[in-house]
Amino acid sequence: MHRRVFKESRESEIGSLLLSEGVIRQRVKALAADIHTAYSPVPFTIVGLLNGSLLFTADLLRELPPETEVVFWRVKSYRGTLSSGNPEGLEAEGGEFAGRRVLVVDDILDSGCTLSAVEKRLRALGASSVEYCVLLAKQRARPPGFPVPRWVGFEIPDRFVVGYGLDYNGRYRGLSSIRMLEEEKILPGGAESAG
Template sequence: MHKDIDRVLIDEDIILKRLDHIAEKIRADFEGKPLVAIVLLKGAMVFTADLLRRLPIHLEIECLNVASYKGTSSTGIVSFLDKKLPDVANKNVLIIDDILDTGRTLEAVAEKLSDNGASMIKTCVLLTKDIPREDFKEANYSGFDIANEFVVGYGLDYNGRYRNLPFIGVLKQSVYQD
């Protein structure tokens, strides 16, 4: 598995230190307010587990299974794979995703949750790709800005693999190109 990685972009120690910083910002914004953390599956699972353990506030955790990628490219369509959305009526919501790329996923999920009555919606991502976005500009909380490279590890995958790497690495092009 490690032989498929071109280079380590962000090592585990750096990720964990940055999570402390993100958690402090979230804690300050949501202190004394009930919070529903909505994890976008499957990519944000590892990030979310480590982040939420750092938050000393009352919160509920919900999962939402969405898909917008095939291989290394966005399909441009956000598919909601769950039949039922979490109950967010009159609740403060934090949507947690692994990476902000086009912004379509976060935008679509935020819109659905808003339509279902969420009081406040904020977004949190581990990574933000440095690319132009049409509508959705930025997440409220972001761990790292990265170049437009295909990365895996720490929950991020290529065709379901590499999620268990403890770091963020750039996948060798030879692994995903024909």
């Protein structure tokens, strides 16, 4: 009991609660059921985008049939709180995707640049179809022509969030909830305040 109280008080210091662990868990189960219905009985491959989608992808996978294939690609597009708009690491990623239906799983849809670059790479590797599932989609305008996820867990305000795989400079990924990082924790240039 003491550990739980400590955990809750530490999380509240990071930022205000946006989505609780229970709400996230329920939504992930519903998304998995919809995905299973859409793809069954034809096999498909999940491409989880690291590091942010690790927890989300793992939880989705636990709700899908055991034969569901999953691979992870390491793609980085954030520095501090800013999206670079130019995902790094895709050129090193590969796999056997010829003729495969692919579901890209990501933690958050921000600018849309990451999903667009991932789709281009998967098409070059021969994927027959590419669809998207994101846990979070920020409520903001995106340029025309960018991918639109078929599955979205939650629409959220255009704020910087952490927890459940989402990080700020490598921190807060392990939070069980999703929180809006308090502005005073962020210094100009994306560095984190010590206090």
